[in-house]
Amino acid sequence: MLWSYSTHSPVTMSFSGKYQLESQEGFVEFMKAVGLPDDMIEKGKEIKSVSEIEQNGDQFKVTVTTGPKVLTNSFTLGQETEIETLTGEKVKAVVNKDGNKLKVVLNKITSTTELVDENTLVNTLTLGSLVYKRISKRLA
Secondary structure: OOOOOOOOOOOOOOOOEEEEEEEEEOHHHHHHHOOOOHHHHHHHHHOOOEEEEEEEOOEEEEEEEEOOEEEEEEEEOOOEEEEEOOOOOEEEEEOEEEOOEEEEEEOOEEEEEEEEEOOEEEEEEEEOOEEEEEEEEEOO
């Protein structure tokens, strides 16, 4: 069979692709709160990071390249795994999927990555009342 149609709605899009950071909100305050040094915060403000996501069913590999720093995490939805955070700390966590959203709690930080449409990826990190939002557009 060449064509298959699903009756499930809403349509679940694949996260697979390369996305470049377009804009961000709350970066400096958030990075200070998680303990990133000021010089790294200054450098990081202007860098347009690229996120590459490979999705194969429930298995994901996410590579984020920010200047010379490359952060790669692999995980299977619903299974505990070790995830490296922005600060280089390794944390055991479980990533769950809810529609077009991936959610994970790393220590006190909640991360939600949402595929808003086929070309827009929004990553929201929340720490208490602080919110850091990253909007990325699909490159490939």
